[in-house]
Amino acid sequence: MRTGLARDLGIGLLCLVALLALPVLFPHPSLRDFLIYVIAYGLLAMSLNLLVGLTGLVSFGHAAYFASGAYVFGLLMQGGAVSIPVAMLAAVGGTALLALVIGAICVRLKEIYFSFITLAFQMFIHSIILTWVELTGGDQGLRGGIPRPPFLGIDLGEAGTLYGFCAVVFVLCLLVMRQVWQSPFGYTLRMIRDNPARANFLGVDVVRMKLGVFVLAGIMASVAGIIMALFVSGAFPEFGFWTTSGEAIFMIMLGGTQVFLGPVIGAFLLQLLNHYVTIWTHHHGLVLGIVILAIVLGLRRGVADYAAAWLAERRAASRPAAVPGPAETPAPAETKAVG
Amino acid sequence: MNLDVLAGCVTTASCFVTQVSTGLIVGMLLFLVASGLSLIFGVLGVVNFAHGVFYMLGAYFAFAAYEVTGSFILALLAGAAGAGLLGIVFERFFMSRVYGRDLLMQLLVCYAAILICDDLVKIVFGADYKLMGMPESFAAAPVEVMGGFIPGYYIFMLAMALGIGAVLWLGINRTRLGKIIRALAINPQMVGALGINTRLLYAAVFGMGCVLAGTAGALAAPVRTLTPGMGLSVLIESFIVTVIGGMGSIPGALVAAVLIGLTRAFGAIGFPLFTDGLMFALMGLVLILRPSGLLGTRTA
Amino acid sequence: MSNGANAIGRRGLLGGAAAGAAILAAPRIAGAQAKVIRVGMPTVLSGRVAILGTSSRTAVQYAFSRMNEAGGFGGRTLQLVERDSKGRPDEAAKVTRDLINNDGCEIIIDGEASSGGFAVHEVVRDLPVLCVHTNSETSSLTADPKLHVKTAFRCARQGIHDAVAGGVYASTISKQRGLKRWMTCSPDYAYGRDNTAEFLEFARLYDPAIEVVDQVWPRLFAPDYTENITKALQVRPQAMYSALWGGDLVSFMEQSNLYRLFPNVALFSSSLGDPPVLTAIKQLPPGLHTAYRYNRTYPDKPDNTAFADGFAGLAKHEPTNWAWQNYVACQFIGEALKRTNGRTEGAALAAELKGMQISSGLAVDEKLTMRESDHTLIGYPTAWGRTVPKAPFVEDFAPIAWSQILEMETQWKKQKGYA
Structure with a gap:
């Protein structure tokens, strides 16, 4: 057991309390909607960052697993035979299988070729969703709403309960990803990112490691898809289109790839930006584009990464030798993918 | 699947000629x-995800x-030159700042360019459908070749594309500048x-790539609807081609x-039901x- | 990884969330007591189908300004709050919830097409304000009783009505001219396939001699149709049905012109009659058959011409199919508000709208009806006409009797298990 685990659990609990307290302090339905949106897309971005930030695998097709989670869950619930937790497990399991098959082919390729083949698979899945009309409803999506029958005394038909449920699931997923992020597996993945040849020489099965994290990322993305399906009470082919992948990439770039919670911050900022820009102007593309350019060319990294680097610099300046404990030492490789 | 019909078409001169010309x-x-996409990647090592934007801009410049x-030649030139100039601007002020950085940074800069240009085109030209139109002579009845039909405008378009391809090949393989670019x-x-000023050369190559996209846009403007966002499907298809x-x-782009x-x-x-799926399948197969x-x- | 950085991450997240919460939680209006009635409109204002949203918006703005000038409703005036969903259904759902919960919109005009419309429909099930769908043509939205939402209505043309009208019209022509060999060319997605199948079903019902010799399905938003056009040259059908629409149809027509396809093949198009399509095509071949989408000359009523002039004055182009649907939706909403004297509760307005009849420039007879049983518009123009190269571009509109359409619709509903 890792020493930081208790601390992570504590912080996770605090996060959860804060997430649950916010709608109580500000009882407004819009805030709840907004936070569920941040939770769903934040989780998608976090899962993608397992590939991008941790392992250096730039996937252009991550939304495929978001869509697969949403569709499998939605179809099972509309079938009416199973309860919500069972449908969730089945959706996650099904997506894991899908990610395993696709990943087994994709992780053998490198760099831009990996990106393109993940994109190709995503487009393929998107076109299946579009053409298999009897099952998926084609371009119109799963119609007629997704039923939310109560289970174990929990009624997700009630908006407040739905929100609380999503928050709990979200924090649980974050804790799982945090575990991976700090585990020996996580550090092996960083080594693969920074120097695959070295990892190979050290006897690491690079392909298997990559496949492992690919499947894990797919699983987390499917949970995000389930949350979104629960919220909008439907599943739509746009969930699996490349624009959704693009948005997730933008979120992690906006928030930062090297700070653990960076992607969530990115999701939060993008949703906030999107929310207000959509209200103020119909030229949101123009505004969003300029913001992107400002961040990419101005900050040159995500907001959280920028803040972390700035703070580390300030600390280093004031207390040159005050870096307590091995877990807190930044590995030199950490900054490589950003710089 | 209808292989009989296919065999029938391949062995009939009129059908064969028409379908080969369609393919071309x-x-x-x-x-x-x-x-253009391939040229930029080959020389600069960056993927221009905003390539579709220059196709769209070429079409709109030609239209304007x-x-x-009212001159068709001027319209073509305006499309090519406009796209090329904006390409150079884009390279100098934005893309050149993310060379050597990770792929995602380049992707984001291009994504921003797509968002901004699509919106600007909508503001300037409006959201409604537009076509450029063409001179009377091009709109004449299609030419009959061995029982097959090829429209006059398409003959012109094919000649232009072939000519440009030939000039590009000669330029890269037979001139001093081409030698420098290959060395670059x-x-x-x-x-x-x-x-040699490599920064200038990078900008020139990037601009050249955009000229190619802009020319394609200008050539397409009389027969394909102009709307904001029209570059997207062309971008995806040309990615498949380059991959x-x-x-x-x-030459690989030509063959593909x-x-x-x-x-x-x-x-x-x-x-007929499988052609689109076939393109993605082909791309996946080649990648594997x-x-x-x-x-x-x-x-790789 | 530095835990210091993590802590900032979390602190930043929580702090930011709290700040966001504070901003979001401040409702901007005082709700039902406000003088202004805010009407929310989720629609697509960007991308390739932006004209759907822009023309819908302009039509609503035009209608609202006229109603407000006429004195409003019980001392209250109408104000449009439109939001771009970027064509994404989940965004449409979120935007609609925001419009109702945060912006105090008391009525929703749903300007989404296809999947977005279904997403908005589900939101209104949760938050029962009055919602009028104005751009969704998918029949099941209102026809399927499983999808029924008490406060949701459709003020738009729809697939099954079009299919019957098209079938009646096409079979008349095919019998006259002996058009037996048919081909179809429609976009490859649910609407394109359903629309084409339904058209053929009714056309063959009335003229069993019709034989479908080939069907091609180009991708939605494909830039090039040459291979489908040359295929038609090989197949040599006597007639062709196409459910292509918008910019796709413009490309298809112009590319077909290069091959001189349509003097030789009789085209029956579901969407060629839309003014922006007609005006974009450089050389419109005469004598093509098209369903009515909108035309300032039909229905031939002063109210219709006035709408066309008023809309064109604002939009700088002729009204679209989407424009009239939104304009008529505003007329219905206005009449309902008049009857409730400005009260906007979803149930109250819905009670008024059920079975409501209004006179309108767009009514093919005297009145347009919001049918009580399934909350959908009937009595709108479903005529077919023939193209002419100059404005008004479509002439000789041949109306198809609504009695016939309704009869076939009832049968169709039984067959689908809807009734």
Whole structure:
């Protein structure tokens, strides 16, 4: 057991309390909607960052697993035979299988070729969703709403309960990803990112490691898809289109790839930006584009990464030798993918 | 699947001629866009995800010039030059700042360019559908070749595309400038050490790639609807072409573009329900078996 | 990884969330007591189908300004709050919830097409304000009783009505001219396939001699149709049905012109009659058959011409199919508000709208009806006409009797298990 685990659990609990307290302090339905949106897309971005930030695998097709989670869950619930937790497990399991098959082919390729083949698979899945009309409803999506029958005394038909449920699931997923992020597996993945040849020489099965994290990322993305399906009470082919992948990439770039919670911050900022820009102007593309350019060319990294680097610099300046404990030492490789 | 019909078409002169010309028409326009993408990747090593924007801009510039001047030649030139100039601006002020950074940074800069340009086009030209129109002589009845039909405008378009392809090939393989550009792709430091301004050259190559996209847009403007966001589907198709042909290989782009054109033309006859899926399947297959593409040299 | 950085991450997240919460939680209006009635409109204002949203918006703005000038409703005036969903259904759902919960919109005009419309429909099930769908043509939205939402209505043309009208019209022509060999060319997605299948079903019902010799399905938003056009040259059908629409149809027509396809093949198009399509095509071949989408000359009523002039004055182009649907939706909403004297509760307005009849420039007879049983518009123009190269571009509109359409619709509903 890792020493930081208790601390992570504590912080996770605090996060959860804060997430649950916010709608109580500000009882407004819009805030709840907004936070569920941040939770769903934040989780998608976090899962993608397992590939991008941790392992250096730039996937252009991550939304495929978001869509697969949403569709499998939605179809099972509309079938009416199973309860919500069972449908969730089945959706996650099904997506894991899908990610395993696709990943087994994709992780053998490198760099831009990996990106393109993940994109190709995503487009393929998107076109299946579009053409298999009897099952998926084609371009119109799963119609007629997704039923939310109560289970174990929990009624997700009630908006407040739905929100609380999503928050709990979200924090649980974050804790799982945090575990991976700090585990020996996580550090092996960083080594693969920074120097695959070295990892190979050290006897690491690079392909298997990559496949492992690919499947894990797919699983987390499917949970995000389930949350979104629960919220909008439907599943739509746009969930699996490349624009959704693009948005997730933008979120992690906006928030930062090297700070653990960076992607969530990115999701939060993008949703906030999107929310207000959509209200103020119909030229949101123009505004969003300029913001992107400002961040990419101005900050040159995500907001959280920028803040972390700035703070580390300030600390280093004031207390040159005050870096307590091995877990807190930044590995030199950490900054490589950003710089 | 309807292989009898397909066999019937291949053995009938009129059907064969029409479908081959169809394949070339679809393929050559795709080649113009994809060759620009491939040129930029081959020399600069960056993927221009905003390539579709320059196709769209070429079309809109040509449209505007044709409205004002009524001259088809000027419209084509305006499309090519406008896209090229904006390409140079985009390279100098934005793309050049993310060279050597990770792929995602380049992707984001291009994404921003797509968002901004799509919105600007909507503001300037409006959201409604537009067509450029063409001179009377091009709109004449299609020419009959061995019982098959080829429209006059498409003959012109094919000739233009072939001509541009030939000039591009000669320029890169038979001129001093071409030699420098090829050297730049392999060893930029050495080229710089020889006293050649590599930054200028990068901008010129990027601009050239955008000229190719803009020309394709201008050539398409009389027959394909102009709307904001029209570059997207062309971008995706030309990606497929470059991946199949080999990223960075211009002959590869030609082979792959014509291959896809012919697949679509004869696929429409033989197995009409499967042609789109076939393109993605082909791309996946090439990536798995030969990631560097049919004629590519860079290894994955 | 530095835990210091993590802590900032979390602190930043929580702090930011709290700040966001504070901003979001401040409702901007005082709700039902406000003088202004805010009407929310989720629609697509960007991308390739932006004209759907822009023309819908302009039509609503035009209608609202006229109603407000006429004195409003019980001292209250109408104000449009439109939001771009970027064509994404989940965004449409979120935007609609925001419009109702945060912006105090008391009525929703749903300007989404296809999947977005279904997403908005589900939101209104949760938050029961009055919602009028104005751009969704998918029949099941209102026809399927499983999807029924008490406060949701459709003020738009729809697939099944079009299919019957098209079938009646096409079979008349095919019998007259002996058009037996047919081909179809429609976009490859659910609407394109359903629309084409339904058209053929009714056309063959009335003229069993019709034989479908080939069907091609180009991708939605495909830039090039040459391979489908040359295929038609090989197949040599006597007639062709196409459900292509918008910019796709413009490309298809112009590319077909290069091959001189349509003097030789009789085209029956579901969407060619839309003014922006007609005006974009450089050389419109004469004598093509098209369903009515919108035309300032039909229905031939002063109210219709006035709408066309008023809309064109604002939009700088002729009204679209989407424009009239939104304009008529505003007329219905206005009449309902008049009857409730400005009260906006979803149930109250819905009670008024059920079975409501209004006179309108767009009514093919005297009145347009919001049918009580399934909350959908009937009595709108479903005529077919023939193209002419100059404005008004479509002439000789041949109306198809609504009695016939309704009869076939009832049968169709039984067959689908809807009734």
